[in-house]
Amino acid sequence: MDTLQLTNESTTIIENNGSNEESTLVLQRVNCPSNDNVINEIILPSKINGMIPNEVVSKPLFIPKPFIEANTSEIGLHTLKNECVIPVFSKDNERTIAHQEFIDIALESALKVFPHHSFDAPEIRVSHQIKGRTPDAIQKNVKDLLDHERTQYFERMAFIIRIPSIVETINGNEIALCLGGVRSYNLENLYNKKTIEKFKFFIGFQVKVCCNLAVSSDGFVEEMRVSSYQELESKILEVLQNFNAEKQLAQMKQLSEYSLTEHQFATLLGRTRLYQHLPKKDKVDVPFLSFNDGQLNSIAKDYYEDTSFSRNENGDINLWNVYNLFTQANKSSYIDTFLDRNVNAFNFSNSLLKTLNGSSNYHWFLS
Template identity: 45%
Template sequence: MRQSLIRVTPHSEPRLTVTSNNETEATTSVSSAFIEANTIPVVLSELQQEHIIPVYVKDNEPLISQADFIRTTQEAASTIFSGEQIQAPLIRCSHPIKGRIPEAKDKPANQLLDWEKTLYYERMMFLLEIPSITNTIDGNQLTLTIGGVKAYNLDNLYNKKGAAEHFKVFIGFNNMVCTNLCVRTDGYLADLKVNHVDQLYTGIHQLLNSYDQHQHLTQMQALTERTITEQQFAQLLGRCRMYQHLPTEEKKQIPALLYGDSQLTAVCKDYYRDPNFCKQEDGNISLWKFYNLLTGANKSTYIDQYLDRSVNAMSFASQIQDALRGKSMSWYIN
């Protein structure tokens, strides 16, 4: 059964704007992109009309296009969240694969006309925000968000049609203060393998239907109830850096941390400087803010690794919380 919805209450209702076609939609955060790294924004019509679709080399049959992935997700979301407001997709792409039509094969690159060029992006991530379903944690408005990743580098293009295609799908919340995504394990399909759009729809529908948004919100709210001192933060960050260099056998005994040095450096910097999630004057910082420092640092991650690190951030923060509560031991902080 689908979980009951958390609806917008009057005091947390998002601002409304009227678009040029007289449709009313909620205003979304435009302060920063949900992922940065080496991505660029793309609109759905561009994916549909201007990008070529990769094919299987052995039979020239097309893979499921990124545009079809987005449309299929929209259809599943509209079914599960019937009557809710679902915004147009926000899309980011990276790793362009450029080409040219046969007639232009001998032209210098600087003389190619637009119609002689071909293009598709190897990696694409998108979000569908549902602004009619929100909640607030520690003054931050969270909006229910659905999305996915299509990275053609994960597919075996040197095959025939019918080989499994790989998709990543998620449902969670978008922190509108900073556009940080909050995703946990029950809202994430790390490798949905399908070979037809109908199977893709079924997988997405099952994920959306089984996701427990109440439990997710409760887990995030609990992070606001625990703080760590500056000394604990320093030890935690130091152990995070040490983890990457541990012997393999020791690593196996410790919960995984998927963040590298560049992300951890960003966490350290933002501990002092982030306008929304920095430390208090006494150096203490809540686990909720620490979690958001992790999800903020994740924006520098490439598309195909982004969701795995996002889920890892939630698991890691909850692990530290359990250690502070005395429920378990953690190599990172005990």
């Protein structure tokens, strides 16, 4: 029987397997503000080797804001497992790797790499619902369908899993280590025989105050091509094990040390709008920026109005805040593009820093 002991310094799980010996797993306690309205489930590994978790406790953590908005809706892992059918490759009826399997594989892999840490329950967002019906309901009107006669799956899914026991503070903002992924069935040819399946996966950080994701190119795989459950697990483990958290943290902390004046920010925003309409021959020489006009409008608005990342009283804004204005605007992206844009925001912000230090690569945006 497992028991949970709580102290001011740590959380310890003591597992008693019937012998006189006890194995313990110590997890770092995170000091969180008291807020009865903010409750997250924390998954605690029940074994030191960190396989499937079987302990869940409630604990205040992040203000519940979606990490992506756009046309998505929240869904539970239980719903994915019990109320959604699994798409197949139509020519041979071979099944795809289901959304819930992707999430389970990511969680199992994370538990192997971070065996002494706690995990939030996965936060899952879906879009593009594909509806169907069972054969016995083929003649029924839609309004007459019973629940068990309806089928569904979601073409696109994104999820994140926070590791709240690994935290850091940048410019007064607490961030936690975070991993997640995206699956889009529209990128697969389901009308053919089973072939390579494609996933997006990342490990990075999430800002507590706004739930913006901070993802660098070092922790992101844009197209993870796999043919089996085992291959997907192997590639996820490789990404997790090779991720250099200290490097990304150092880059983000450096952003807070450099600022743009109001004039420079206005120039930047104006140039980003012009960038959308540059002739192809001119755009070749300018670094890529993937944000659209609607998102740039949000950045301009939040420069004045955002409660956490707006300008200071002099009109200046540091690059950490600029970066978060971009990642905040990125929440309006569709599931299959938001991770790519998030990485673009990170690279763009760091290149602005280099420009302020004399590099000419991004000079066009500030000239």
